[in-house]
Amino acid sequence: xxxxYKKIFFKVVYIIIIFxxxxxxxxxxxxxxxxxxxxxxxFDNAYLxxxxxxxxxxxxxxxxxxxxxxxxxxxxxxxxxxxxxKRYVDQIKTKDDAxxxxxxMLASLDDPYSKFxxxxxxxxxxxxxxxxxxxxxxxxxxxxxxxxxxxxxxxTPAYAAGIxxxxxxLKVEKTxxxxxxxxxxxxxxxxxxxxxxxxxxxxxxxxxxxxxxxxEIKIKNIKASIIDKNIGYIQIVSFLSSDMTKxxxxxxxxxxxxxxxxxxxxxxxxxxxxxxxxxxDMFLTQGHIVSVVDRDRQKSDIDAQSKxxxxxxxxxxxxxxxxxxxxxxxxxxxxxxxxxxxxxERTFGKGMIQKIYPLPNQTGMNLTIAKYLTPKGxxxxxKGITPDYxxxxxxxxxxxxxxxxxxxxxxxxxxxxxxxxxxxxAG
Numbered sequence: 001x002x003x004x005y006k007k008i009f010f011k012v013v014y015i016i017i018i019f020x021x022x023x024x025x026x027x028x029x030x031x032x033x034x035x036x037x038x039x040x041x042x043f044d045n046a047y048l049x050x051x052x053x054x055x056x057x058x059x060x061x062x063x064x065x066x067x068x069x070x071x072x073x074x075x076x077x078x079x080x081x082x083x084x085x086k087r088y089v090d091q092i093k094t095k096d097d098a099x100x101x102x103x104x105m106l107a108s109l110d111d112p113y114s115k116f117x118x119x120x121x122x123x124x125x126x127x128x129x130x131x132x133x134x135x136x137x138x139x140x141x142x143x144x145x146x147x148x149x150x151x152x153x154x155x156t157p158a159y160a161a162g163i164x165x166x167x168x169x170l171k172v173e174k175t176x177x178x179x180x181x182x183x184x185x186x187x188x189x190x191x192x193x194x195x196x197x198x199x200x201x202x203x204x205x206x207x208x209x210x211x212x213x214x215x216e217i218k219i220k221n222i223k224a225s226i227i228d229k230n231i232g233y234i235q236i237v238s239f240l241s242s243d244m245t246k247x248x249x250x251x252x253x254x255x256x257x258x259x260x261x262x263x264x265x266x267x268x269x270x271x272x273x274x275x276x277x278x279x280x281d282m283f284l285t286q287g288h289i290v291s292v293v294d295r296d297r298q299k300s301d302i303d304a305q306s307k308x309x310x311x312x313x314x315x316x317x318x319x320x321x322x323x324x325x326x327x328x329x330x331x332x333x334x335x336x337x338x339x340x341x342x343x344x345e346r347t348f349g350k351g352m353i354q355k356i357y358p359l360p361n362q363t364g365m366n367l368t369i370a371k372y373l374t375p376k377g378x379x380x381x382x383k384g385i386t387p388d389y390x391x392x393x394x395x396x397x398x399x400x401x402x403x404x405x406x407x408x409x410x411x412x413x414x415x416x417x418x419x420x421x422x423x424x425x426a427g
Contacts, residue, residue: 063102066365102116113366116365125356125364136163149201156217171200192214197212221243223251231413239268261413262409265330276329287304323348342388346385346386347385353369353371393405
């Protein structure tokens with residue numbers, strides 16, 4: 001099959017898969033209500049709900065009802081849910097009252113993934129799904145209390161300003177960022193389109209001052225390249241964007257002539273479950289991808305679509321303790337179906353599924369509605385997925401520009417390619 005036909009084939013397969021899988025997931029979730037004779041809830045229409053304006057007491061009551069009827073644990077962490085109604089409903093007068101009541105109520109579930117989203121938080125989450133932000137175009141990490149720029153997105157304001165990977169951010173405007181969280185620093189750097197932000201950086205023991213004009217940044221979820229001449233390398237940064245499966249197909253096209261492939265999921269905290277399912281399906285012609293267990297403990301299997309062709313080449317997936325959620329769905333699916341070898345560290349262990357519920361007044365809520373199992377029926381929540389080859393990546397490795405996990409992955413891929421070539425010659 002020529003490169004041109006492969007490109008056409010992958011795009012056709014992508015369109016078919018995304019339609020079938022998305023339809024299947026929608027029907028699965030909808031069927032749970034239909035089978036019980038339930039009516040479609042009034043909060044399914046995100047646009048209409050968020051354009052409504054309601055008083056704080058109604059916002060609280062709507063949130064209270066959604067949690068009561070949709071939360072994964074029908075016992076609501078072993079408590080009488082009506083007590084929250086009795087405790088707060090007559091005390092709520094302002095928006096802040098409602099926020100305090102809702103946050104207290106959700107905290108009682110002892111579930112770190114179920115949380116209320118203020119107007120600002122809900123808007124930011126929606127922006128992330130749209131894969132667009134207003135900022136300067138850098139990826140940052142926290143290491144030993146220091147905020148380090150890991151990479152600079154090409155073609156962005158930061159790239160034009162000469163900011164480099166390895167630069168340490170000391171201040172954003174007049175705020176010392178030492179010891180602050182990544183999210184706090186990101187919030188300081190982001191702002192309105194066209195405005196500027198001042199950064200104090202440290203590079204090679206020298207301080208640099210940069211004034212950078214903010215612009216819209218198109219988030220790239222996939223990075224693809226060819227390493228060591230014939231190994232395809234695809235890094236998936238996030239599963240959150242609605243565009244990421246198309247980006248993955250483009251990455252496959254870029255690496256299609258490589259006999260082996262490394263997929264890097266390190267630090268990928270997840271995103272949209274259907275994206276992970278679609279990508280897993282590209283490597284499978286049969287078998288389970290993931291199983292979903294709902295609040296009634298009913299298990300539903302999401303299977304690979306039956307098709308004559310799937311990507312079939314040596315595959316290594318890099319994972320670490322930051323690999324979570326949708327990343328674990330993909331890793332678990334390909335490991336259990338013996339389609340990939342996992343290298344790195346045990347994953348985070350987030351085996352619960354959340355749904356984003358839009359609420360009045362441009363607010364929202366992430367609520368745990370189900371859990372998932374790997375194809376072999378393994379519950380990885382709070383346990384994680386163990387790699388086939390466990391390799392640590394230390395602070396010293398980062399500082400000395402070493403990557404022992406990648407080195408191991410390349411060694412394994414090269415051996416697999418060599419074995420494949422020997423089998424081809426013998427055949």
